[in-house]
Amino acid sequence: MMIFKPKRIHPVGMILSFAKMIKSYIIPAIIFFFVGVEETFNIYFIIGAICLVVIIVIVSVLEWLKFTYWIEDGEFRIEHGVIVKKKRYIPIERIQTINTSAGIVQQIFRLVKVQIETAGGGLEAEAVLTAISKNEADEIEQALSAYKNQLPEESIVESEVVDKPEHPTYKIKPRELFVAASTSSGIGVIISAVAAFLSQFEEFIPFEQLLNRFEFLTNASFTLYVILVFLAFFIAWILSIIGVLLKYAFFTVHKVEDDIKISRGIFEKRQISIPIARIQAIRVVQNPLRQLLGYSTVYIESAGGTAGDDGSASTILFPVISKKEVVELLSIYLPSFKVKEEVHSLPKRSMLRYIIRKCLLSLVIIIPLSSLFFPWGLLSVSLLLVGIYWGYQTFNDTGWSVIDNQLQLTYRFVSKSTILVRKNRIQSISHTKNFFQDKKLLRSFKVSIKSGILGKSFSIKDMDADDVEKLLSWYSYSPENKTRH
Incomplete structure (x- = not known):
């Protein structure tokens, strides 16, 4: 049978649908159980509960019977609905990624959950197949790839996936x-x-x-x-x-042609596929403890979709790697992004502003503690020393650099973050100044990229005005022909 013909998901989908509906009734049932008076818990209540469960079972079966998916005329098509029949036709050229995961139920039956995401997708995946076999998931991916590459249908068969050549692979130690x-x-x-x-x-x-x-x-x-x-x-x-x-656990990164494939997990196995063309920026983060130990976490900022674990467009590329491995691994998996150790620092006249801001945050804690727990609360005044150190470290860690067509921003709030973004991925750059900054010839600089649904911005406060002008010039004109990039 060809993958293009209508198919149903695995019957396990009925169990998952039943569990989902039961889950939605759990909280109301608990509340009713606790607040209800004893007289209400009689034979009618039991009959009502049984009827509700029976209805949920029937609806789950009917939803499974009515849910079909197939590929036809350059579209991934889904039809479902018990009372109201719904159709969703997704043009294949809009499909960006196919992510797979496997919860405990799927793993028991050796199945996977497939989420299909598009370039303009919302907070949820465009289409979800809750329970299909791994082979079927691979066949869908093959079929969509074949359509995109305009391969003949005869080359897509419902057989085992052919062996692929070796690709760079990272496995967490x-x-x-x-x-x-x-x-x-x-x-x-x-x-x-x-x-x-x-x-x-x-x-x-x-x-x-x-x-x-x-x-x-x-x-x-x-x-x-x-x-x-x-x-x-x-x-x-x-x-x-x-x-x-x-x-x-078992966190693995594969680079397969033009895609980065990430898999991980024990009880919930998850696989994410991110086209390299969708990557807008790289974010290297060090919280204070990891920085002390010499480790970093690397994130991918991608455009559209819900690639991230939390539904956002931020996806962990490497959960924890040593600082020296960041450059090496990026050169293997994303060679267009480069980390530069030496950056242009902020002018020294910015340091006092950074320290004052952190001391003000310390005062937010000191004032209530001193008043509520007087006189022992006065010991919290020592937090001002923390604010001074915090402000100095924030100033010291903040900077910028340009490597060819890549901008690098480094800053800290609590964790130290390094942002790598290519010029052609920048949606906009802007700068602002207030009265006090203007007197010191300082500016606040911000870069915006297309990440997720609403986009994302990264900013540095109190940069030298001349440095901001250099970045504006770099972004506005190409160094070769002085034309807009």
Whole structure:
């Protein structure tokens, strides 16, 4: 059977559809269970719940029966819908990437989930096939590639994928995976998730009974409180490590012709394919701990679609690599992007402005602590020293450079970021000045690129006015013929 003929997804799709609908009813069911009075939990409630489950099962089966996909007349076509029949025809030339992933259910049945993304796609994928075989996913990719390359249909068969030549491959090392896990910011996510859960269900959690069990802590020493807080953060840190290990295990990068293919994960295996032509910029990030250890994280900023893990256009290319490997790996996978160690620094007259800004942020913490916990809160004044050091390091790490047709910006808020963007990928550049900057001949410089749906901007504050003019001239004119690039 040719791949072009209408097909259904695997019957496992019914299970996934059922689970998705059940998930949407879980929260209302929990709320109803807790707030409902006992008299309502009678035979009618049980019958109603059974009927609801039966309806969901029937709808899941009908959705599976009505969902078909095929390729015809240069379009990827999908028809679905139980009551209202819906059709979606996607021109193949608009299709940018085909991303695959496999959750626990898909892995049990050796299936994958396929997301098809287009250049002008929104926050969600243009089309999703929740459960098909890996061979079918490969055949779809072959068929779309054949259409784009105007190959004859006879060359696309429903057989095993032919062996491809060797391509550059990067696999994360155990040491790098451990560094990525132990130095991630996942601890904040876990604490936020716990806080959000408690806030949503605070009416149903017996806080008073729990507090009574720990009433002995009211007379505990300050040291014991410090130990308990430390243990809480340590547990959150361990959980974040486990989460990152599971997420980025078996992280692999392949360069296949004009695409970068990234795969990773244990419980949820995910594969992302990014055309090199869609890459708008490279972002190299070092949080303070990773910078201290000499490691960086490399991101790809791509145009349109939802390539990133979080639905954004930022995709991790290398979770954690040593600083010296950044240049080497970029030269292999994306040779048009180059990192330059030496950059043009900010003028010294900018340093005081950077320090003042960070000290003002410190005061936001110092003032309430000093007033609420007087006199011990006055110890927080020492945070001004942190602000001074933070401001100086931010000033010291900020700079810019130009390598042929590539602009490099380096700056810091908490993490140090290095942005690499080609001239032909820059959507716009701009500069602003306020009264105080103008007196010091300083400017704020901003570069905008097409990344995701809304785009993305990177900026440096308090650059020398002459340096800003140089960058404006570089962007506006080609050095060879003095014409617009």
